[in-house]
Amino acid sequence: MKHLAAIAFMATAVAAQPWHDVVAYPDIDTYFNQPTWDTSVWTQNTVVQWPAGSLPNSCAVQMAARGCAASHVQVYNVTYSDCDRPWVFCRCDYAPVPIGRTADVFGRLPVHMRSMVRHPMIVPNPDGQCCCASPDNGDLMVAGDCQIPTFAHEIGHLIDNRGDVYGEDFSSKPDFENALAADTCSISNYGNVNGRHEEFAEMSIAVLYNVHTGLLPTVASPATPGCFNNQLNTIKNKFGSQFFAYGGTCVNRLPDSPTQPASMRVRIKRSDLVGRAGWCRYKHDSE
């Protein structure tokens, strides 16, 4: 039921009007998964599991909302070589992805993108799809073996929401609106019909790859090379070196969610479940 509720909410949030008649990469992941993986920079990590009995509050809430009781939540300190402070990951013990796999993929993102995330969580994946959500508090839920572009999309929401002025979405500001209007295509089918937030998040996939390599995959016909360059350059100028470039160390990280006993009763509020970024992405893979 919770799952259905999330889908219903998403349906109401969808703006059906497309930005453009043409999109550059209809199913963007098929264009970016392999090139992004092949060019990503791996960062060494160490994983240390917490003793059973306590977990971050937001993990308890998000896991409980997905039917995973606190007694089934594993907590890990994942420390990367480019940041002294670990990320505290939470994993439902019957989730389909091992901690090492997700810690590795997360570590292939630039440290400044990782710095936007509070708690990565590996949640149950009952319908077998890779499905992620990123409420505005910086928590990032992974429900399957998500690839780097999926993380880039979700962290793109966090950069959109917090990267410029905290809480003021850059995708709703004139610089981005004008760039999108000036372009002759949208980045993807998903970005084209789900509002500016999703267009920005989809663009984040292209920005990550382009900042690092200077390249872009060939666009799908009838889109033409450069058809989303206004968006690309606007995001790169604003956020490219600050977030999307590899190198450096962690900065401006959010404090961890308070630790609580696993035995503590969990209250789930609707606002805990769906931030402005909402459930998104990979539901459309089943269409």
Ligand SMILES: [Zn+2]
């Ligand atoms: Zn999204």
